[in-house]
Amino acid sequence: MSGQTESYKTFDESLVSNAKVPAVLCTGLRHRFGDHVAVDGIDLSVAQGDVFGLLGPNGAGKTTTIRLLNTLLPVQEGTVEVLGYDVRRSPMAVRRLLGYVPQQLSVEAALTARENVTWFARLFDVPRHERKRRVGEALEVMGLADVANRLTSTYSGGMIRRLELAQALVNRPRLLVLDEPTLGLDPVARDGVWQRVQELRHATGMTVLLTTHYMEEAEALCNRVALMHLGTIRAEGTPEELKSALGPEASLEDVFRHFTDAVLGGSDGKGGLREVRSTRRTARRVG
Amino acid sequence: MRSAALAEPRAASVDVKVASRGLAWRQFLNRAATFCLVELQKLRHDRTELFTRAVQPVLWMVIFGETFTRIHAIPTGHVPYLDFLAPGIIAQSGLFVAIFYGIQIIWERDAGVLTKLLVTPTPRSALILGKSFAAGVRALAQVVVVLMLSALLGVALTSNPAEILGAFVIVMLGAAFFSCLSMTVAGLVLKRDRLMGIGQMITMPLFFASNALYPVSIMPGWLRVLSRVNPLSYEVDALRGMLIGAPAHLGEDFLVLVIAVVVGVATAASLVRRLAC
Secondary structure, three states: OHHHHHHHHOOOOOOOOOOOOOOEEEEEEEEEEOOEEEEEEEEEEEOOOOEEEEEOOOOOOHHHHHHHHOOOOOOOEEEEEEOOEEOOOOHHHHHHHEEEEOOOOOOOOOOEHHHHHHHHHHHOOOOHHHHHHHHHHHHHHOOOHHHOOOEHHHOOHHHHHHHHHHHHHOOOOOEEEEEOOOOOOOHHHHHHHHHHHHHHHHHHOOEEEEEEOOHHHHHHHOOEEEEEEOOEEEEEEOHHHHHHHHOOOOOHHHHHHHHHOOOOOOOOOOOOHHHHHHHHHHHHHHO | OOHHHHOOOHHHHHHHHHHHOOOOHHHHHHHHHHHHHHHHHHHHHOOHHHHHOOHHHHHHHHHHHHHHHHHOOOOOOOOOHHHHHHHHHHHHHHHHHHHOHHHHHHHHHHHOHHHHHHOOOOOHHHHHHHHHHHHHHHHHHHHHHHHHHHHHOOOOOOOOHHHHHHHHHHHHHHHHHHHHHHHHHHHHHOOHHHHHHHHHHHHHHHHHOOOOOOOHHHOOHHHHHHHHOOHHHHHHHHHHHHHOOOOOOHHHHHHHHHHHHHHHHHHHHHHHHHHHO
């Protein structure tokens, strides 16, 4: 681990200067899919260097928020700034500052790991004379150097997730966005991902914004969290602050239940599976 | 905007400088080259497609071409029918590769890869241009197969490297347009099954309503009109001009194909967001 951390120190040395500029600043952010309001006027600020967890049940609006700040969805109402850049006005500048790992395991299975990472290095205009070294570093940091020339179709879920992290890091992002990074992974693979993210955080101080509905993951990784439900932010603070506000014995799971009512498929159907599916169908239809 | 506050971190400021040149042609071409390279890498890892896709043009050349050469049913002047047919089959091979290319973008959407590509600093149009040229790379692999087969069958092909290179450019443009058409349909229908159906529905009409199998002069009036608006006809005309020295309208053919690609890229790019959601 120390070797990996040490090698990562050369990855970037100046990620947390200008600490006064928030890594993410959302103001009055609202997004609709047809009649459904997926994000309902949220205000959110993520400081540079934080590992910030956006928590909430399915259909809370976490992924929509992520997709608004990473330019995948157009900002309909409100503003989003990433490290001072307005997402609506400067989408290309924002994309250059981001590393993004989506919810779904997604690499090109017909390529090797090295080719997958090199592909993204080229798309991020990593200079040719640096490309090979930076691709090698990203693979090394994620513990994939020994299997870098294998086709990724032979990779396990945990290896693919680490490869995706390598792809996301090859452009030395200022903000790493992880959307449900351990969804569907077994406990060993999940621990591997957590370990890499923690190493990254300790070695570089890079800002990480992650969404999850695993409270254990939030406790392990995040120094600050926001609880989202039905498109709004219900609570925000450090995990300790949120737990102590609820009671001396409270866990983050209790905080989660308290603020979301744990209504998945509840009586009003809000935030339930049916509504999540309906929202996603509408989102796809309206583009 | 707080760009001044962002000026200090070296990595960020360098990246943003590059972004300001983002509209430059160089970046467009760099992206296109990247997607072509990825396509070649995929082909290198799995060459099965090169062989399976070669079957159909071989059948057209060996069975259809040889037979119609003997029965002299199609008037092609002094040009043997097999020579007349070879450029048409080259264009057809490119069409068949490209017209189903939209399936790949739907697959990439389903696999989450497209989402990640759209979060890179790649303009939508550059992404589509790159993917369409990547389809062209796959088509070129087929061209090489058909050219070799044509030579074996005794087709009097040009040996001028410039003309062969020109033919490659024409095939790239044709494949780029038809893959844009496919990606446009993909952006509209959003599902693989639907795209397969539409692809199959439009492929043969495009092929038969062109000059690939027979000269325009023997077509009924209504088919001539369709042939006139079919980019495949311009591709075949240019290929015949360059590969077998037939009379052709190279300037017009090239211009039509370039315009078709530009319109195709713009249309498909406008629909990419639908696939990403």
